[in-house]
Amino acid sequence: MxxxxxxxxxxxxxxxxxxxxxxxxAPAMAQFRVEITGVGLTQMPVAVPPLRGEEASPQKISQIVLADLERSGRFIGVDASGAQLDETSRPDLSQWRERKADALSVGSITQLADGRWDTRFRLWDVVRGQDLSGQSYTVTRADLRLVAHRIADYIYEKLTGERGIFSxxxxxxxxxxxxxxxxxxxxxxxxxxxxxxxxxxxxxxxxxxxxxxxxxxxxxxxxxxxxxxxxxxxxxxxxxxxxxxxxxxxxxxxxxxxxxxxxxxxxxxxxxxxxxxxxxxxxxxxxxxxxxxxxxxxxxxxxxxxxxxxxxxxxxxxxxxxxxxxxxxxxxxxxxxxxxxxxxxxxxxxxxxxxxxxxxxxxxxxxxxxxxxxxxxxxxxxxxxxxxxxxxxxxxxxxxxxxxxxxxxxxxxxxxxxxxxxxxxxxxxxx
Structure with a gap:
């Protein structure tokens, strides 16, 4: 015994x-902070600049997406400062190659007249110069975090071939x-x-x-x-x-x-x-x-x-x-x-x-x-x-x-x- x-x-x-x-x-908290430590052997550099219109959004979609990807251990964020792109843009991929990015996610978020939020994004393979398509979501404010997680799932699956777990x-x-x-x-x-x-x-x-x-x-x-x-x-x-x-x-x-x-x-x-x-x-x-x-x-x-x-x-x-x-x-x-x-x-x-x-x-x-x-x-x-x-x-x-x-x-x-x-x-x- x-x-x-x-x-x-x-x-x-x-x-x-x-x-x-x-x-x-232990006590419940309304918010968590994510602190990521360690270095993997094969982390893919990915750039996730803010979505066009994100400054007006109650959720910072790009930050949630990047935190998800980095937490997986498969990705590392690349400096995306100064970028003003959305899902309709044709980005100059040579500039992103200079920033050492292998992939780039761009998009936009807009509040509609009925109060819902229209979120769109597109993923680019910077190394191969390929448009990897994207998705769009129209949701209430309460579902914006879920949208961010689903964007991260899409990026993860497209770039690794494995299903993402962020949502x-x-x-x-x-x-x-x-x-x-x-x-x-x-x-x-x-x-x-x-x-x-x-x-x-x-x-x-x-x-x-x-x-x-x-x-x-x-x-x-x-x-x-x-x-x-x-x-x-x-x-x-x-x-x-x-x-x-x-x-x-x-x-x-x-x-x-x-x-x-x-x-x-x-x-x-x-x-x-x-x-x-x-x-x-x-x-x-x-x-x-x-x-x-x-x-x-x-x-x-x-x-x-x-x-x-x-x-x-x-x-x-x-x-x-x-x-x-x-x-x-x-x-x-x-x-x-x-x-x-x-x-x-x-x-x-x-x-x-x-x-x-x-x-x-x-x-x-x-x-x-x-x-x-x-x-x-x-x-x-x-x-x-x-x-x-x-x-x-x-x-x-x-x-x-x-x-x-x-x-x-x-x-x-x-x-x-x-x-x-x-x-x-x-x-x-x-x-």
Whole structure:
């Protein structure tokens, strides 16, 4: 069994023992600032001058687009000062080559008579001298940030061949005074909307594959209970409120099933249950603690267990069976997250008393620690598998960070004061 004085338990460990809720969370902030650090090996220089008319816009579209691109680790901004271009311009690409830009995005934003905003842009391949086309959007003020993220998605996909994740969303938990809140925000942490507020802890948010629902654990009944919450309507349904603890929900790829950790039959064990509720099915028999399940895209369940004497990560089929141990390095590995393509495992390992984010190539089992912080927790992959969001602490403050899989480019999503916890990155959104 796993035991230690509460003062020695890391935040992640407190969570996987279902006690983290009492210390989880941090104050919500209306605005985040993005601080990007590190240098990648193959960053593409891109110029994003202000859109024509942007000075009158309530959102600085070009700044949001450039911050998105730089946070991905694939791009670096080029000085675009003095440029006065829009989507109808035929830019002198030789001037942009002199500025060392490989790509150029230009456009305009205009407020219409009905109050909506017409936003247009065009992308140029400076190296090849090609017009890569563009898009236009007519939206209300409330959707201008989403437009900026979609422009960044378009640029990212055109220049890398991979789908961008900037218009996706993250969920996280905060605490203000004695009140806990579950938030849904843009992938850069901005534009946060409260999904739930409670005087009791909320932990373990998990997105449905459709991105329309969140499962989470609430302590409002003075015990951990699993709910599923509809993002659009705010309605929720009770999934698991059995005797003992009900925790750590994870969605199956088809969205019809949840894996949960229940102690109804003694000890923390893994079960599956319909996403509409009902009677759970036990996956395995174990004398130890089994918890923190997460599905991979092929339907396997990764989880944490101390069945071998210390917390390690295992995997098992969706219908149970004999689990396979995955982590062997070190004696404390928890909080698994699987990349959408099934190639990478992110997890938290305790190394010399420090809790660090690690990434394992599941084919070669090569493992790397990719942070230099010491209190990392709750990793979650972006839906294109190229970034990880996680919670950590620096200089006494809890915060969210994103990192590339090699750890070379990190972005801090931090408010002016307070702490935030338990991030979960949502799936791709329908256009």
């Amino acid at each position: 796993i035991s230690a004085p509460p003062s020695q338990l890391s935040p992640s460990r407190r969570q996987w023992l279902a006690a983290a809720a009492l210390a989880a969370a 996706t969303r993250i969920a996280y938990v905060t605490k203000v005074g004695n009140r806990y809140s579950l938030w849904v925000a843009d992938a850069d942490g901005e534009n946060a909307q409260s999904a739930l507020s409670s005087p009791e802890p909320i932990i373990s948010p998990a997105w449905s594959p459709s991105g329309t629902q969140l499962a989470y654990v609430s302590f409002e009944s003075r015990k951990p209970v699993v709910y599923v919450h509809d993002i659009a309507t705010g309605r929720r349904r009770l999934i698991a409120n059995f005797r003992g603890s009900n925790s750590a929900p994870a969605w199956a790829p088809d969205g019809r099933t949840l894996a949960v950790t229940l102690s109804r039959d003694g000890g923390s064990q893994l079960y599956t249950i319909s996403s509409s509720g009902g009677e759970p099915t036990r996956l395995m028999q174990s004398a130890g603690i089994d918890t923190e399940p997460i599905y991979s895209s092929d339907g396997m369940i990764y989880f944490v267990s101390d069945r071998g004497g210390s917390p390690q990560i295992y995997r098992v089929g969706a219908n149970g069976g004999n689990p396979e141990r995955i982590t062997f390095q070190g004696n404390y590995n928890i909080s698994p997250a699987i990349s959408p393509d099934g190639q990478w495992l992110a997890y938290i390992a305790r190394v010399n008393g420090a809790f660090k984010l690690h990434v394992m190539d599941l084919k070669s089992h090569t493992t790397n620690a990719i942070t230099d912080t010491t209190e990392d927790e709750s990793p979650s992959f972006a839906p294109n598998g190229k970034l990880i969001v996680y919670a950590t602490r620096q200089q006494g403050k809890e915060m969210l960070m994103t990192t590339t899989l090699d750890g070379k480019i990190k972005a801090r999503l931090a408010g002016q004061s307070g702490d935030i916890r338990e991030p979960a990155w949502g799936p791709f959104q329908k256009q």
